[in-house]
Amino acid sequence: MQCQVIQGDCAAYLAQTDAVFDLTFLDPPFNQGKEYAHCEDNLPSEAYWAWLGDICRKIFERTRQGGAIYFMQREKNAEFTLRCLRESGWTLQNLIVWKKKTSAVPSAQRYGKSYQIIAFATKGHKPRVFHRLRIDPPLPENYKQRRKQGMYVTDVWDDIRELTSGYFAGDEAIRTAHGKRFHKQQSPLELLVRIILTSSKPDDLVFDPFAGTGTTLVAATQLKRRAIGVEIDPENVRCIESRLASLRPADSVERFYAKYAFTKDLEYIWARDKAAETLFYNAQF
Numbered sequence: 001m002q003c004q005v006i007q008g009d010c011a012a013y014l015a016q017t018d019a020v021f022d023l024t025f026l027d028p029p030f031n032q033g034k035e036y037a038h039c040e041d042n043l044p045s046e047a048y049w050a051w052l053g054d055i056c057r058k059i060f061e062r063t064r065q066g067g068a069i070y071f072m073q074r075e076k077n078a079e080f081t082l083r084c085l086r087e088s089g090w091t092l093q094n095l096i097v098w099k100k101k102t103s104a105v106p107s108a109q110r111y112g113k114s115y116q117i118i119a120f121a122t123k124g125h126k127p128r129v130f131h132r133l134r135i136d137p138p139l140p141e142n143y144k145q146r147r148k149q150g151m152y153v154t155d156v157w158d159d160i161r162e163l164t165s166g167y168f169a170g171d172e173a174i175r176t177a178h179g180k181r182f183h184k185q186q187s188p189l190e191l192l193v194r195i196i197l198t199s200s201k202p203d204d205l206v207f208d209p210f211a212g213t214g215t216t217l218v219a220a221t222q223l224k225r226r227a228i229g230v231e232i233d234p235e236n237v238r239c240i241e242s243r244l245a246s247l248r249p250a251d252s253v254e255r256f257y258a259k260y261a262f263t264k265d266l267e268y269i270w271a272r273d274k275a276a277e278t279l280f281y282n283a284q285f
């Protein structure tokens with residue numbers, strides 16, 4: 001299985017690669033004035049969306065027919081996100097609500113915000129792969145019957161905890177020697193496990209243009225998918241390399257297997273039968 005970590009700008013990488021992607025996870029900086037060492041997070045709105053539109057178009061061109069993209073954004077940007085995908089050629093399948101477990105961001109003028117959106121879209125109307133995962137969340141009180149086979153995952157994801165809040169980050173959050181969060185936008189591994197299991201097959205090529213701490217690559221390689229991640233910040237690239245080189249117990253995807261036990265063909269989708277041999281290689285762009 002091949003996993004490639006590239007240090008550089010994803011737009012420049014996309015302009016010259018001949019890779020063909022099956023699935024992309026797009027988790028860009030949200031343009032909310034965060035301190036990123038190697039990119040501007042305070043662009044005028046038009047410039048920011050033109051930049052992301054160009055990246056979505058380039059990914060679309062490099063994606064196999066029926067391939068998928070999952071574009072994560074703040075809920076207040078839902079309208080821009082959907083337009084950006086549509087104008088770059090993608091067909092929307094679901095607007096997923098990823099409900100945060102921790103408290104809502106309060107507001108005096110509107111309801112408190114407690115979710116992010118993940119727009120799931122495909123190249124063409126028919127997804128090339130869509131594995132219908134089943135989970136078995138706790139039943140509401142007074143439910144008369146227990147479920148026998150769990151239930152299909154819906155477009156509201158309220159069972160995956162974020163890592164970003166101050167008071168809950170768990171073992172999965174990567175920390176500096178002083179105990180501080182290494183990267184405040186590190187995605188939870190389980191989010192990527194769900195996306196990769198649903199929208200790719202073993203050996204498919206998974207792409208992450210804003211790789212951050214490499215969560216997508218960590219999940220993809222364990223699930224025996226090929227993976228390419230691009231990250232502009234060399235310090236983050238070093239973090240990805242060490243994360244991939246020696247897997248921390250908190251980064252093992254195995255702890256999620258039982259949750260999906262009711263899923264048809266889970267052994268195959270999870271690629272448990274395949275040898276766990278991964279070949280890492282790096283490049284600079």
Ligand SMILES: C[S@@+](CC[C@H](N)C(=O)[O-])C[C@H]1O[C@@H](n2cnc3c(N)ncnc32)[C@H](O)[C@@H]1O
Pocket residue numbers: 008009010011027028029030036038039183185186187188209210211212213214215216230231232233236
């Ligand atoms: C929201 S974070 C992604 C976090 C990631 N999902 C994770 O689990 O760690 C966005 C990342 O994109 C990187 N980045 C920003 N501009 C970039 C560019 N033009 N090309 C590649 N990476 C970029 C930032 O350094 C940051 O690490």
